[in-house]
Amino acid sequence: MMNKVDPTQSTPPVVVVVDASTHNESEKSNRDFSPDIEQDKTLALKMQYVNNAIDEIGFTSYQLKLFFLNGFGYAVDSLLILLNALTQPQVALQYKPSISKAQTMALGVGLLFGALFWGAGADVIGRKYAFNITLFWCAIFATIAGASPNYIAVCVFIALLAFGGGGNLILDTAVYLEFLPGKYQWSLTFMAAWWGVGQMVAGLVAWPFL
Structure with missing residues (x-):
């Protein structure tokens, strides 16, 4: 025999506990990463x-032209970095510096400050101008570095050319990606092939002189 339920009898209230932290996290995840x-x-x-x-x-x-244009810039950056490594032993033999790794340190400092400066500066003057200026900058100071009269001058001009190279390095992929359709953004990974092209050219040019 079934028990009858008294409709007048009140049922205990159901308490739902909502975790405020979880709610806030989900709300934050739905927001845009750029509030501006x-x-x-x-x-x-x-x-x-x-x-x-x-x-x-x-x-x-x-986009195909951009791939080759920015790829050329990528290859130049790779070429300059490898040339620094190839010439460092010969420069050390010629000038006999007290700090033999100063040339590599100068390269790293130039790349760091170049990336910081041109990364922000490109948004001010435009990426097209920044791209052209950084490549021209690299060409000028790489040529001057080859005619440096002493080790200090070598390090200074290496840092200056790296200042342009560090900026161009971040602009190559940014400019190419900016004009890519969404479904073709995977082609950005092929820009890495230009890094190998730059190192191959640097090795072939330097090999007869070493």
């Missing part, structure tokens, strides 16, 4: 329209 863009609706719409237009146009000969 999220607040500026006009900028967000412009970016969306540009990205949609690039996706609609697709991968064209323009």
